[in-house]
Amino acid sequence: MDQTAQRIARQIATEITARPDQVSAAVDLLDGGATVPFVARYRKEATGGLDDTQLRTLSDRLAYLRELEARRATILSSIKEQGKLTDDLAKAVAGAETKSALEDIYLPYKPKRRTKAMIARENGLEPLLRGIMADRSADPTKLAEGYVSENVADTKAALTGARDILAEELTENADLLGRLRIFMRDEALVTARVIPGKEEEGAKFSDYFDHSEAWHKIPDHRALALLRAAKEEVVTLDIAPDPEGGRDKAVQIVAGAVGVPGDAPGDRWLREAAAWTWRVKLSLSMYVDLLAELRSRAHESAIQVFARNLKDLLLAAPAGARATLGLDPGIRTGVKAAVVDATGKLLETATLYPFPPKRDLRGAEAQIIAMIQRHGVELVAIGNGTASRETERLVADTLKLLPQGVTAPTKVVVSEAGASVYSASDLAAKEFPGLDVSLRGAVSIARRLQDPLAELVKIEPQSIGVGQYQHDVDQRRLTKALEAVVEDAVNAVGVDLNTASAPLLSHVAGLGPKLAQAVVDHRDASGAFGSRKALLKVAGLGPKAFEQAAGFLRIRDGEEPLDASSVHPEAYGVARRIVGACGRDIRQIMGQPEALKGLRAEDFVDASFGLPTVRDILAELEKPGRDPRPSFRTAQFADGVEDIKDLKPGMRLEGTVTNVAAFGAFVDVGVHQDGLVHISQLADRFVKDPHEVVKAGDVVSVTVTEVDVPRKRIGLSMRKDGGASAKAAQQERGPSPDKGKPRGGGGGQGRGKPAQPRKDEGGGALGAALRDAMNRK
CATH class of the missing domain: 1.10.3500.10 (Tex N-terminal region-like)
Structure with missing residues (x-):
């Protein structure tokens, strides 16, 4: 390794709390074409167990520092050609740690126009x-x-x-x-x-x-x-x-x-x-x-x-393989309905007109009941857009009319952010060529309840609606960061090779859009894959892509039981030695932790596979193909609370976290307008980062603290006292000295003076915190 590479390895090691040799090993793997998920999961011995977060940071910093070194070499060459390079100047250039410091040194020697x-x-x-x-x-x-x-x-x-x-x-x-x-x-x-x-x-x-x-x-x-x-x-x-x-x-x-x-x-x-x-x-x-x-x-x-919000949303609890009725609410244009089976296959569509101007309430109820009975619907997914609460009330009333003996499905309000983008996309047109665009949205809503990850990967992350000022930031950097989040989420969960769509497969380590489509085309032409090895028959999919992807792909009930787990094919030999030590058939051992009791991971370490890999294999044999996502749960919206005007301070409600920002969390309590739980109201303790307490998709209990109907602003609290302590403190202090003036620190402070933070800022108030929140829209 040359001195430049050593310097880069030492600097990154310091930044990610690792050893230089760990960084060097990871760099060699990434340079060799390995993906971050593959290195994090299957090359722990080489990297000393660097996780995906460390590896993502390593990858970003590696690119920056290599650009820095390339620029350093260019600058040294330029100054040398001018005959002005001294020992002290060379040391200064070599010691510059950032691009800006390097450019400062180069300024006097940089070719410039006549000044x-x-x-x-x-x-x-x-x-x-x-x-x-x-x-x-x-x-x-x-x-x-x-x-x-x-x-x-x-x-x-x-x-x-x-x-x-x-x-x-x-x-x-x-x-x-x-x-x-x-x-x-x-x-x-x-x-x-x-x-x-x-x-x-x-x-x-x-x-x-x-x-x-x-x-x-x-x-x-x-x-x-x-x-x-x-x-x-x-x-x-x-x-x-x-x-x-x-x-x-x-x-x-x-x-x-x-x-x-x-x-x-x-x-x-x-x-x-x-x-x-x-x-x-x-x-x-x-x-x-x-x-x-x-x-x-x-x-x-x-x-x-x-990125954090997107990760939370992608890894939200899936409702599972259950027949689902998706409803995309609408008033004048009607409520779009679509039923999908347990695998997400579209079975039926309809447009309901229960609201003005048609007011066909009875017809809508009859259609919903018929679809539930006809397809054994277990879930009803309702988009959270315009007319969401009216549609939810329609469903609730309709479920009461189901014939005796018919099990009522569970109704769930689902975020429809990005559904319209998907509906009008080339992908949706290819998937449903003869289906009206508006009905495709209902399909997406139904499927994202079944499996958020599988459906949301079809939508550009920027359109999912969990960002803060996402349209203002560096789009190239944003895209790169979000692609990394999607890739990590998909590979953390794993993908069913025989049911996954091309968009989902495209995020599997080592595949990409072209190979993912080739996999689907091969599956359509030749039938389901019987084993992971059969992947090598896909046109264009070679040994390197197979190495990267195989461990993240699952085959249920296939020829090889281990194909249903995250054990990589390269380590099947180790897994079989472990199984052999138990003296039982592999199918009797997988998923039976008691069968593996008494085994020591150290006894199965060999020249090719170290202790981290063996431990991972044992864990996978105990719970093969385990899903890291939480169990499914929904918020229960309060009856009679359907509009912001129905809210009163002191109300205790249940809601779903829709977005987490630096200053707090937005919560959907079922009134078409998310409320804000300011960071100071998230817990009965100091919270530095809202992500410490909540994440997108969490079901939380909140207290309404303030309601501003004209400005459509809702203040919420998750504290046990419902924000009462903050109100009491404010009353004790009396009215704010800048009351009636522009809120935000500048108004009333005097020109040129730094803003003094309001002591009551965010304490349930709709002042600076809500201002910052709403300005993000």
Whole structure:
């Protein structure tokens, strides 16, 4: 391994809490074409047990650090070609740990267009600058008289040229830039001001019309809201030191780079040149740098929130293989209905018109009853969009009319986010070529109740609706992160090779869309796969793809019992040695933990398979093909609570978590508008990250704390006292000093002053927390 690779391995090892040799082994596997799920599950001996999270971070950082090293080599080569590479400069380049630090060092040597400083040097003005710096007691104007020439009109022009040279040197001073960035990160304020005339158009951003807070303290979700407001040209955004003293400190740092301790004429001129350089050049470059950092930081946070929510949604409890009636609610256009069997196969569709203008309630009830009886429906999945509660009430009333002896199915309200996207997709058209687009949505709703993972992989993750400002962030980075989440989720659960769709198979390690379609085509042409080995007969699927994919594919009741487990075919020999030690048939052992009692994993370790693999095999033999997802459970919405107007403070309700953001969790309590449980109301303890307490899909009990009908905002609490302690604290403090003014920290705080966090912010209130929440829409 070369020195560069060793350096990268050491740095990543520190970041993911691992050893350099573990990182090097993982890098070799990934470079060799292995996938993260495969390495995490089947190469534990090689990597020392690095998990998928560590491996994802490793993969991301590996790409960044390799780009950094490539850039480092390019910069060294460029400086060397210019004949300016010294030992100290080479050390500085080698020691740069980030791309920005590297570019700072390269600035003076970077080829550039003709600048004012270049012109000044050509006009012989550099000696003037050196003279001013060398003799601070001399009057710069007097010194400048000796530099007036045909190209330099007067002393003012001479001093301007000298200042241009100094300014360029300061803006290319890597040490100064580094110190300024540190200062700005600590001292800068992010300030937003409404653009005159945009008050009405940008009303949803009203809390940011006069807003200011410290750059290093601004929450990521609020940064995203500010960035969106600026993008929509509602506010102007500035990042600068506090005008009361902060700007003077910045100028002092710049002046310190040329050393101006005294008050001689030269010192005064240099100080003025430093102030001009800060005002005209460096303040702008610092603004650009810190804005980019703020955006990057906020984007990364939003992507992480989206990824975690998506993972929770994909790994939500499946209702299982049960005949399901899917209902896509609608008023004027009717309720679209679709029945699928236990395998998800479409059996029947219909359009019901129980609501105005047709009001065919009896006809709708009759159709629902007929479908339930005809197909043995066990579940009714109701989309949570417009007319969801009306449709749910229709179903509840209809189930009461079922003939005696007919078991009533369980009704469940399901998120329909992304269903319309799927309905209009090429995939849906291929799957249901003769079916109306609107009816395809009902099929999707039914199937996503049966198996959320299998159905949601057909929809672009960005359309599933569990993100925070997902349309504002770096789409390439977002797509990459979400694809990784889907891949990890699919492979964690495993896929039935003989029933999985091409979209689901495409996320299996080593396959991808092309091979996944080839697998389905082969299955359609030749029938069900009898074994994992039969995969090698698929056109284009070679040994490498088989190695990566086989362990994540399941074959139920096949020729080889182990094909139904996550034991990889390469380790079947070890599994059979374990079975042989039990002295019983493998089918009698799989799923029978007591049959494996007394066996020591250490006794089955050999040269090819170490202790981690043997332990995994024993665990899999105990519970073959186990599903890591939780058991199925649904929220029971309160009767008579169907609209936000039905909510009253103090109500105790059950609901489903639909989304988790940095500031809290959104909960569907059945009134067409999600309520917000602010982070301070999630538990009877301090919560740093909402994901510590809840995840998308959780069924939770909440108390209504506040209802704002006109603004469609609902405040909820999961605390045992229902948020009473927060209210009591607020009453004790009295009304907020900025009551009636823009909420969000800036209003009432004074221009240029950092926002002071409201002590009651989020304590069940619909203030800043709900503002941030709703601005994400």
